[in-house]
Amino acid sequence: MSYVAIKGGGRAIAGAAAVTEFLRTEEGLSETLAEPLGIDAILHQLRHLVDRVVSEGGVYHPKFAALAIKQSLGDTLEAAFALRAWRSTRPRLLATPPLDTSRMRLIRRISSAFKEIPGGQMLGPTPDYALRLLRMELMDESPDAFRAVARAWLDSCPEARLPDSFPKVLDALRAEGLLPPVTGRTQAAFDITREPLVFPVPRSAALATMARAETGSLLAVAYSNMRGYGDVHPTVAELRVGYLPVMLPHPITGEPTEVGEVLVTECEVVAMYEADDAGGKPMFTIGYGACFGHNEVKAISMAILDRALQKGMKDGPGNPSEDPEFVLLHVDGVDSMGFASHYKMPHYVTFQSDLDRLRTTQQKSGEPA
Amino acid sequence: MTNLERKHWIRALTAHPASVLNALADELASEFDVKLKSLPQAGLGLLTLTDGAFHEPYYLGEFPLSSCSVELSMADGRTAAGGAHVMADDADLARALAILDAVVAARLPGWERVSAQIDAGAAIRAEEDRRRRAMLAATRVDFAMLNNAENDDDEG
Numbered sequence: 001m002s003y004v005a006i007k008g009g010g011r012a013i014a015g016a017a018a019v020t021e022f023l024r025t026e027e028g029l030s031e032t033l034a035e036p037l038g039i040d041a042i043l044h045q046l047r048h049l050v051d052r053v054v055s056e057g058g059v060y061h062p063k064f065a066a067l068a069i070k071q072s073l074g075d076t077l078e079a080a081f082a083l084r085a086w087r088s089t090r091p092r093l094l095a096t097p098p099l100d101t102s103r104m105r106l107i108r109r110i111s112s113a114f115k116e117i118p119g120g121q122m123l124g125p126t127p128d129y130a131l132r133l134l135r136m137e138l139m140d141e142s143p144d145a146f147r148a149v150a151r152a153w154l155d156s157c158p159e160a161r162l163p164d165s166f167p168k169v170l171d172a173l174r175a176e177g178l179l180p181p182v183t184g185r186t187q188a189a190f191d192i193t194r195e196p197l198v199f200p201v202p203r204s205a206a207l208a209t210m211a212r213a214e215t216g217s218l219l220a221v222a223y224s225n226m227r228g229y230g231d232v233h234p235t236v237a238e239l240r241v242g243y244l245p246v247m248l249p250h251p252i253t254g255e256p257t258e259v260g261e262v263l264v265t266e267c268e269v270v271a272m273y274e275a276d277d278a279g280g281k282p283m284f285t286i287g288y289g290a291c292f293g294h295n296e297v298k299a300i301s302m303a304i305l306d307r308a309l310q311k312g313m314k315d316g317p318g319n320p321s322e323d324p325e326f327v328l329l330h331v332d333g334v335d336s337m338g339f340a341s342h343y344k345m346p347h348y349v350t351f352q353s354d355l356d357r358l359r360t361t362q363q364k365s366g367e368p369a
Numbered sequence: 370m371t372n373l374e375r376k377h378w379i380r381a382l383t384a385h386p387a388s389v390l391n392a393l394a395d396e397l398a399s400e401f402d403v404k405l406k407s408l409p410q411a412g413l414g415l416l417t418l419t420d421g422a423f424h425e426p427y428y429l430g431e432f433p434l435s436s437c438s439v440e441l442s443m444a445d446g447r448t449a450a451g452g453a454h455v456m457a458d459d460a461d462l463a464r465a466l467a468i469l470d471a472v473v474a475a476r477l478p479g480w481e482r483v484s485a486q487i488d489a490g491a492a493i494r495a496e497e498d499r500r501r502r503a504m505l506a507a508t509r510v511d512f513a514m515l516n517n518a519e520n521d522d523d524e525g
Contacts, residue, residue: 054430058430059430060432087413090458092413092415092431094414095414097417098426099416099417105498106505108504108505115513120509121509121510121512122504122510154500159499160499162506164498182424182425183424186426190428203425204425208427208429211428211430212430238421245380250375250454251453251467252470257376257377258379259453259454259456260457262416268421287422288421290418290429292429292430
């Protein structure tokens with residue numbers, strides 16, 4: 001595939017950027033006192049948008065994600081692209097040791113497998129049980145009313161005596177012999193930012209690819225499995241949302257030290273049980289999903305696809321969602337939007353070639369040119 | 370002296386604005402000779418997680434990371450080593466935290482001020498943790514209260 005480089009048109013390109021900037025600031029022409037969208041406002045009031053961008057950008061930098069959202073006028077694909085472009089300018093300093101998500105400071109934890117789980121179920125912030133009705137009172141929300149809501153909620157909360165961390169539901173099932181044992185593999189994980197995906201790829205490559213995949217793409221493929229092009233039939237053993245302490249060795253003492261925290265959504269699903277090839281007793285199969293930010297649809301979709309891909313890697317793919325190449329090469333938002341967008345670029349040479357061939361073909365077939 | 374162990378100082382101190390930490394470190398550093406053991410640098414860290422299904426390591430993504438190590442020397446010959454990794458795209462902050470780390474660890478002049486900032490920061494973090502626990506406590510749900518008939522109706 002080839003297309004000519006753009007020559008000339010520099011003024012138009014600069015003009016296009018200026019027009020876009022005009023649209024971003026056009027509200028300033030109005031009589032009312034318009035204010036630019038603050039980064040903190042995006043961070044807090046559009047937090048799920050920020051969560052998508054940190055996740056799909058693959059870098060947990062909420063503030064820059066908010067900036068990217070602002071400059072892209074809310075386009076998540078463009079924002080993730082900008083975040084990835086930024087990360088490409090930064091040196092890699094080091095990797096953390098493998099972190100254990102059981103240490104997450106949770107704000108939400110549920111299970112659809114059991115009514116009762118050790119430590120209890122806590123709904124946390126969720127729209128799951130809310131009526132999807134427009135809240136007209138937010139159309140003209142006063143600053144005073146806005147400020148009063150959070151204060152009133154905090155004041156109404158009793159002192160909570162809860163542990164800092166909670167046990168995993170899967171651990172209890174595994175202790176009963178209902179799940180396959182942990183593999184205990186400790187080989188270095190696959191770094192998708194440094195190595196191309198050459199199939200077959202290890203599971204760590206699949207998990208990393210899906211962790212920064214575009215939410216809608218991941219959902220679409222997982223949905224195909226849910227609807228019938230697959231047979232994972234998942235039950236959510238546990239879905240948790242919380243802040244994971246990021247631990248690194250202290251530069252002087254070497255002691256694990258918390259250097260910050262990341263908001264993570266994590267989902268573990270239990271799927272159809274299967275016989276043990278080695279003749280052992282049948283056990284449930286399991287799938288795992290996680291991503292930066294609070295994005296439950298993404299984590300659930302990833303967990304389903306993890307299980308589907310495990311099956312495809314073991315038995316050969318029976319449907320698209322079990323095919324690692326199909327799934328992993330088509331779920332990245334920046335990759336796919338780039339390919340779609342490139343069709344807008346000049347293809348004058350290739351299309352001229354198509355025109356020439358069609359005209360020649362038509363002449364040869366006796367049809368009017 | 371703060372009761373917090375050294376491994377918790379970064380979390381506590383970073384509850385304060387970077388400008389506060391940089392100013393304090395600069396002020397204290399004027400009393401010492403500051404030798405950089407590793408240059409302040411800003412870049413990225415790679416977050417390795419253990420997956421919850423099979424406990425295998427994988428990379429969830431990257432995060433901004435800055436780091437620095439210093440050695441402080443006083444005119445009387447005393448020295449102290451300090452260092453910091455911090456989740457931020459701010460090499461100056463890493464340098465400041467490394468200086469503050471060394472000052473408190475060796476109780477160099479000014480350590481009480483840093484210690485007070487650690488305790489104040491820890492209080493801010495404790496309030497954050499309290500809010501998060503409140504989100505859990507306020508939404509604790511007991512699905513065991515559902516009777517079997519209701520539960521059957523609710524299942525998808």
